Structures are given as C-alpha cells and as structure tokens.
Amino acid sequence: MIPHREAAQFDAFVAGASSRLLRTAYLLCGDRGHAEDLVQTALLRTARRWRAARDQPEAYTRRVVVNLAKDRHRARSRRLAEVPMDASPDPVTPGREGEVLDRDALLGVVRGLPDGQRAVLVLRYFDDLSVEETADALGVTTGTVKSQTSRALASLRLTLDPTAPGDPR
Numbered sequence: 001m002i003p004h005r006e007a008a009q010f011d012a013f014v015a016g017a018s019s020r021l022l023r024t025a026y027l028l029c030g031d032r033g034h035a036e037d038l039v040q041t042a043l044l045r046t047a048r049r050w051r052a053a054r055d056q057p058e059a060y061t062r063r064v065v066v067n068l069a070k071d072r073h074r075a076r077s078r079r080l081a082e083v084p085m086d087a088s089p090d091p092v093t094p095g096r097e098g099e100v101l102d103r104d105a106l107l108g109v110v111r112g113l114p115d116g117q118r119a120v121l122v123l124r125y126f127d128d129l130s131v132e133e134t135a136d137a138l139g140v141t142t143g144t145v146k147s148q149t150s151r152a153l154a155s156l157r158l159t160l161d162p163t164a165p166g167d168p169r
C-alpha cells in the first residue's frame with residue numbers, strides 16, 4: 001500500500017480533497033450513498049497506486065471516480081430501474097428556500113442529461129477544470145468536451161427556459 005513515510009502525505013490529500021471528490025461523484029451519479037461509495041473506492045485505488053498518483057493525486061482520483069461512475073451506469077443499465085431518493089448533498093439554510101428549489105430544479109435537469117454531457121458539465125463548471133483537464137479525466141478529445149458542453153448547455157437552456165433559442169440535438 002503506502003510506505004509509512006508517505007502516509008501523512010496521503011492523509012493530507014484525503015482530508016483536503018474528499019469533499020470536492022464527493023461533490024463530483026454526487027453530481028455524476030445523483031445519489032449521495034453511491035457517491036460516498038465511489039469516493040471510498042477511488043481513494044482505496046489511489047492508495048494502492050500512490051507512487052503513480054502522488055504527483056497529481058486529485059486528478060488521478062477524479063479520473064477513477066469518473067470511471068467508476070461510468071461503470072456504475074453500465075451496470076445499472078442492465079438491471080431494473082432504481083427509484084432515486086430526493087436528497088440534497090448540503091443542509092438547507094433557513095430562509096433560503098427559493099435558492100434550494102432552484103438548485104434542486106437545476107440538478108433534476110442535469111440528471112436528465114445523457115451521461116457524457118452531465119460528466120462534462122460537472123467537471124467543467126462544478127470542478128472548474130479546463131477543457132484539456134476535462135478531456136483527460138474523461139479519456140476523450142478536447143473537441144468532444146466542447147461539443148458535449150455546447151449540447152448540454154443548449155439542453156439546459158431549452159429545458160429551463162422553453163422560449164430561449166437553441167438546438168440541443
């Protein structure tokens with residue numbers, strides 16, 4: 001696993017990156033429990049390959065999370081449909097009900113996007129990755145990231161504001 005002298009470095013990485021990784025996993029799969037499982041598995045895999053991952057551990061682990069989410073989706077497509085639980089990853093702050101409703105509506109629309117488009121939006125706009133970093137995390141070309149982003153944003157515009165111009169394809 002991890003040599004004892006590098007364990008503190010891994011522990012610091014886990015403490016600093018876990019919440020961001022959990023947010024990414026949640027936005028990719030839409031279920032907090034599954035997101036926690038994805039992050040836990042990704043961190044275990046990162047620990048096993050720490051020598052390869054230690055130079056850019058968050059990028060390495062994020063790619064593992066994305067791949068695990070893809071694998072989960074493939075496995076789910078072969079089973080009966082699950083009924084998702086309406087759960088928010090953050091506690092509700094009193095007096096901010098309108099914002100929570102807007103966020104929930106947006107998350108519902110994002111969950112309805114095809115997996116590739118959803119993954120691109122999560123990595124580009126929630127994780128604030130560049131086009132190149134997103135392409136690397138997903139294992140696709142930068143052109144694919146750009147086209148998926150364009151289609152996803154057009155779909156969101158059309159769904160959230162049916163009077164807005166756009167061709168979501």
